[in-house]
Amino acid sequence: MTRQLAIPGSIDAPAALARQLAYARAAEEALRHVRDWRSDRTRKAYKVQWEAWGRYCADREIEPLPVDAGELVTFLEWRSASGSAPNSVRLALAAISTIDKLSRVTPTNPDPNSVGQTELVRTWLKGWSKEHPKRPRKQAPALEPNELEQILRAAAERGAGVSAAQHTAAYARDRAMILLGVAGALRVSELVALDVGDVLRVERGLRLLVRRSKVDQHGEGHLRAIVPQARVIRCPVDAWRCWMAVRGDAPGPAFVAIQRSGELGAERLTESSARRIVARRAAAVGLELVTSHSMRATFATLAAARGKGLHKLADHGGWRGLDVLRGYIRQGELFDDPATAGLLDD
Secondary structure (H helix, E strand, C coil): CCCCCCCCCHHHHHHHHHHHHHHHHHHHHHHHHHCCCCCHHHHHHHHHHHHHHHHHHHHHCCCCCCCCHHHHHHHHHHHHHCCCCHHHHHHHHHHHHHHHHHHCCECCECCCCCHHHCHHHHHHHHHHHHHCCCCCCCCCCCCCHHHHHHHHHHHCCCCCCCCHHHHHHHHHHHHHHHHHHHHCCCCHHHHHHCEHHHEEEECCEEEEEECCECCECCCCCEEEEECCCCCHHHCHHHHHHHHHHHHCCCCCECCEEECCCCCEEEEECCHHHHHHHHHHHHHCCCCCCCCCCHHHHHHHHHHHHCCCCHHHHHHHHCCCCCHHHHHHHHHHCCCCCCCCCCCCCC
16 A cells, blocks of 8 residues: 655644645646646646655655656655556656656756656666566557448437437537547547637648647647548548538637537537547447547558558658557558468368
8 A cells, every 4th residue: 555645743844834835836837837738637647646746755855846866766666666556657757757847948948858867767767667567558449441430320320318409419529520530630639629710621621730739749730631531421521511510610619518408518528528429439339449549540540551651641640759650550450461361271
């Protein structure tokens, strides 16, 4: 069981409380800078890890910022020995290093090195990782075109207890979300962050602007071309047109909640809501393992199968490294002339 960190003894309790409050304010200030380019889930996870680091520092009466490399590896080793899962330890390192780096950004030094890049931390992580290797990463399953169509056709069927107005609006929204997600290779954070003005109808399809993403920390923006598809039910351009006919093209969030009456809400869909929508639509046709990340996986595998080059795929989908992208492509090619073909035949 992980030990509860205690505030120092009663004699110094007021000072410890003051330090904790100061650390909390520092954390909020640092997280404010993270807010625009990290997903909701990442920000919450970082906040938890930073608060644990703040308690550790208060207990030992040390300053949390700037982060001392020696104290950091001691904290991480202590967390590991106390029973924290390896992924939680790695998350703590990422969170504390990120906030430490952000706290030291200045106009003259906009990209300072983080404590995670110091020789001490890198050496410790290398040795610790040998004893705590990463588990193989589970990749979201990609969809075949016919599976995608099954999801959309099932979504078109009105369920029991759903008003006609609610069904019409929800189907138009969900179809547009799923198809834009696939064709745009969008992360769920990018999908829900879209505004109506970010999707421009042009002669050859849609010009989609991703204003911020996981790999675009400074908000420089990334344009993606979405072109019409031959089968209308799978066409993201048609899906966007149908959704705009329901939503209207007034400025604001592209994807919003829908009430039982069919009335559209004003608030942007959250990432968790979008994930549930995609998973629920897929589960309705028996595809239980499909997640919102399957949209990016589907883009990668289908585009690669159609001969699109690796770097063109990476540029369109905003993949910073090619390892994950290659993994999706290998997943799609798994049964293309497999090594086991005819293996046990006469």
